[in-house]
Amino acid sequence: DGGITQSPKYLFRKEGQNVTLSCEQNLNHDAMYWYRQDPGQGLRLIYYSQIVNDFQKGDIAEGYSVSREKKESFPLTVTSAQKNPTAFYLCASSIGVGQGGETQYFGPGTRLLVL
């Protein structure tokens, strides 16, 4: 999991502002994921991507957008439509989605706070 990085560590968003969270991996993994974690809660899937130039909505995609133009990068944009964005955002990657390659490895996270 040391091969997955997220930046920034802390991010502050103003009202009506879009912000982008960075996620980069050098593990040559095909699949990447974004999760949201609220205090004392589990992990909820926002978006996932199984391969470059393809991504799918997870359980709570509203107010978020992603892109996957490069294999190693999967940025997440929190738009102004997300009314309650304060949370800990975790990026993960896996070799693939099939048996033997499905184990997910997480980045260090970005804590997003609203001003």
Place this chain on the structure above:
Amino acid sequence: GENVEQHPSTLSVQEGDSAVIKCTYSDSASNYFPWYKQELGKRPQLIIDIRSNVGEKKDQRIAVTLNKTAKHFSLHITETQPEDSAVYFCARGPGGFKTIFGAGTRLFVKA
């Protein structure tokens, strides 16, 4: 449904005692069961996983058992130490985007 039920939500043990966390699922297609440990403010880290063709797996003080018939799996930590204090998440697959996580168990190990 898809959810994984995890119990207890909080567990407090004395140093040196054992800790057991249990998860149940309902999707019989599940065949991959990882466990993650998350320390405060840190990333979840995989500590052990098991596949459906195996009933038990052990790694030093950590073991996972799987009962496919009853659709439950458990994490066992023996000889607990203060550094075991963290939140533990179970999950079930097929895996990939279909990995479903439990709500987590906060483990406190008292010295």
